Amino acid sequence: MxxxxxxxxxxxxxxxxxEDxxxxRCGAPLKNRCTKKKTPLHKGCSKVNKPDAxxxxxxxxxxxxxxxxxx
Ligand SMILES: [Zn+2]
Ligand SMILES: [Zn+2]
Structure with missing residues (x-):
């Protein structure tokens, strides 16, 4: 692999x-996603950032x- x-x-x-x-093992997130939530005024942000961002x-x-x- x-x-x-x-x-x-x-x-x-x-x-x-x-793809995980x-x-x-510890439950920590593996993808460093943006935490901006979807609201009625904003569609939210699901960008996956660099691991050190x-x-x-x-x-x-x-x-x-x-x-x-x-x-
Ligand atoms: Zn872990
Ligand atoms: Zn964002």
């Missing part, structure tokens, strides 16, 4: 499948990793 088909959990370093959204590159909202205190 090639490296780009795997991803590493930022919290426990477990190597997960690329959460770590099966604290804020979304598209809208500046906190990322999921930042919210979880993983960075």
């Amino acid at each position: 090639a490296d780009d088909e795997l991803q590493t959990c930022v919290r426990c370093s477990y190597v997960a499948d690329k 959204k959460y770590c099966i 604290k804020f979304c590159a598209d809208c500046g909202t906190e990322t999921l990793f930042n919210e979880w205190g993983l960075l």
Whole structure:
């Protein structure tokens, strides 16, 4: 299996499948998604940011990793 088909959990370093959204070992999110929620005024933001991004590159909202205190 090639490296780009795997991803590493930022919290426990477990190597997960690329399509997994959460770590099966510690429950931490594996995709650093933007946390901007869908509201009546905004369609929300589901951008997946770089693993070390604290804020979304598209809208500046906190990322999921930042919210979880993983960075
Ligand atoms: Zn983990
Ligand atoms: Zn965003």
